[in-house]
Amino acid sequence: xxxxxxxxxxxxxxxxxxxxxxxxxxxxxxxxxxxxxxxxxxxxxxxxxxxxxxxxxxxxxxxxxxxxxxxxxxxxxxxxxxxxxxxxxxxxxxxxxxxxxxxxxxxxxxxxxxxxxxxxxxxxxxxxxxxxxxxxxxxxxxxxxxxxxxxxxxxxxxxxxxxxxxxxxxxxxxxxxxxxxxxxxxxxxxxxxxxxxxxxxxxxxxxxxxxxxxxxxxxxxxxxxxxxxxxxxxxxxxxxxxxxxxxxxxxxxxxxxxxxxxxxxxxxxxxxxxxxxxxxxxxxxxxxxxxxxxxxxxxxxxxxxxxxxxxxxxxxxxxxxxxxxxxxxxxxxxxxxxxxxxxxxxxxxxxxxxxx
Numbered sequence: 001x002x003x004x005x006x007x008x009x010x011x012x013x014x015x016x017x018x019x020x021x022x023x024x025x026x027x028x029x030x031x032x033x034x035x036x037x038x039x040x041x042x043x044x045x046x047x048x049x050x051x052x053x054x055x056x057x058x059x060x061x062x063x064x065x066x067x068x069x070x071x072x073x074x075x076x077x078x079x080x081x082x083x084x085x086x087x088x089x090x091x092x093x094x095x096x097x098x099x100x101x102x103x104x105x106x107x108x109x110x111x112x113x114x115x116x117x118x119x120x121x122x123x124x125x126x127x128x129x130x131x132x133x134x135x136x137x138x139x140x141x142x143x144x145x146x147x148x149x150x151x152x153x154x155x156x157x158x159x160x161x162x163x164x165x166x167x168x169x170x171x172x173x174x175x176x177x178x179x180x181x182x183x184x185x186x187x188x189x190x191x192x193x194x195x196x197x198x199x200x201x202x203x204x205x206x207x208x209x210x211x212x213x214x215x216x217x218x219x220x221x222x223x224x225x226x227x228x229x230x231x232x233x234x235x236x237x238x239x240x241x242x243x244x245x246x247x248x249x250x251x252x253x254x255x256x257x258x259x260x261x262x263x264x265x266x267x268x269x270x271x272x273x274x275x276x277x278x279x280x281x282x283x284x285x286x287x288x289x290x291x292x293x294x295x296x297x298x299x300x301x302x303x304x305x306x307x308x309x310x311x312x313x314x315x316x317x318x319x320x321x322x323x324x325x326x327x328x329x330x331x332x333x334x335x336x337x338x339x340x341x342x343x344x345x346x347x348x349x350x351x352x353x354x355x356x
Contacts, residue, residue, distance in 0.1 A: 001062050001075075001156040001189050002027045003048070008057030010043055010213075017043040019213040021057070028187045030180075032204035034194055036236070039210040041193040045159050048191065049076050061156065074157070077150030077188075081162040084146065085134040091145050092117055092130040098153040120148040123182070140171040144178070151186065160192035164199065172196075176203050197237050201225060209233050231349050234274045241280060241319045243273035243343060252348060255314035257292040261348050270351050275343040280321035282308065282331060283340045291340040294319060299335055301325065308333075310341060 003025040010018040018040045025031055033041040046052035048059060050071035059067045066074055085094050096117045099108055108116070121127045124144040134142055143163060150158060163179075164172040180203055183190055194200050200207050201221040209216040209224060209232075217229045228234040245254030247268040252259045259273065283291060293313035300307040306328040308321045319341060323331075333339055 003157065003189060003191075004058075004060040004063070005044070005048075006058045006060070008044070008047065008059070009055050010040075010047065010052070011055055016213050018047075018054075021213075021215060023208060023215070023218065025189060025191070027062075027189055029189055030183045030203065030205045031191045032194055032200035032207045033191060033210060034197065034200040034207050034236075035210035035216075036195055038212075040213040041195075041210055042161055044210075045161055045191065045193050048157070049078050049159050050074050051078075075153075075155050077153060077155030077158045079143075079146050079150050079158070079160040079163050081165045085142060085149075087134050090131050090133055091121070091126060091137070094134070094145055095120055095148045095152050098149060116152060117148075120152055123185075124148045124178075138171075139167045140175055143167065143175060147179075147182070151188075155188060158188045158190040160190065162193050162195070165194070165196075172199065179203060201237070209236065211236075228274075228347070231272065231274065234347065234349075239277050239320055241275045241277065241343070243275065243346065245271060245273070247271035247348065247350070252346065255292065255312065256289070257314070258289040259343060259346050260290065261346060268350050271348050272351065273343065273346040273348045275346055277307070277320040277322040279344045280319060281342040281344055282321055282323060282333070283342060284331065284333070286340045291342045293338050294341050296333060296335050296337050296339060299333075301328075310339070312341075313338065
């Protein structure tokens with residue numbers, strides 16, 4: 001089912017939760033609403049589910065205006081962060097609940113419900129736990145029950161509000177992989193809310209980055225990470241080093257550092273270059289003005305990646321770099337050594353309009 005969100009706004013008193021939001025979502029997409037707390041993600045999700053009214057705008061499912069349609073008639077499955085399972089019901093009965101409470105005219109026969117629930121429990125790898133109660137399950141298992149329950153009513157749209165937020169890192173990663181596989185099998189249009197950048201980049205077909213009730217950028221994981229439209233998106237999607245300086249004739253000058261910036265002309269007294277840690281190149285010897293001296297203040301080896309914290313010799317500013325363990329062994333550097341850093345793929349924004 002396709003979804004059209006057209007000029008939607010929502011306020012709570014003087015707080016503007018959503019401000020003129022418009023999004024087109026194609027049928028079968030897996031969308032991530034990504035942003036910090038208070039950005040409007042959950043409010044938008046609840047409006048789609050019919051659990052929250054909107055002040056202005058229109059919501060369409062497959063072109064049909066459902067703005068004022070009751071939640072029960074929207075054919076939406078909703079999965080909450082904290083599972084919201086019925087504690088007094090078994091796993092089987094939790095999954096079957098949505099089918100059993102249907103009006104008699106649309107309620108499937110008992111044998112059909114049993115077959116459907118068993119198929120879903122097999123899909124979520126919980127077929128051997130059908131008679132257990134939620135209190136007897138792990139967090140990851142409970143969330144899979146919640147997903148199976150949402151899918152049991154065959155929703156046209158699946159909405160998930162930070163579905164893995166209450167789980168530990170290892171379980172979250174397992175469930176992310178499982179959710180991708182599940183979506184590929186069901187092809188139900190799915191939208192999930194998260195503030196976890198890694199989760200959004202790992203799972204979604206497209207990411208909608210939100211901030212202060214507005215959309216900052218919409219694009220594929222690669223697009224929003226590699227080509228952020230503004231400083232907010234750049235900062236929110238991972239660690240970043242800032243190079244604040246003066247821009248003149250395609251060169252950003254800061255302290256003793258001078259970096260060529262391709263396809264950027266004009267003069268600005270204030271400009272900010274953004275570079276991710278893995279795009280900081282470390283050299284033992286200064287070759288040109290595009291490198292600057294920095295003292296190593298901390299080295300942290302994490303698996304195949306080595307994280308190095310440095311302090312610039314000219315400005316005293318701190319930088320973070322990430323290099324491979326292989327490169328680290330070839331460099332032969334230690335804490336306290338002075339090396340020369342070179343920012344690669346510098347992305348420059350002009351503070352006046354945050355654009356190039």
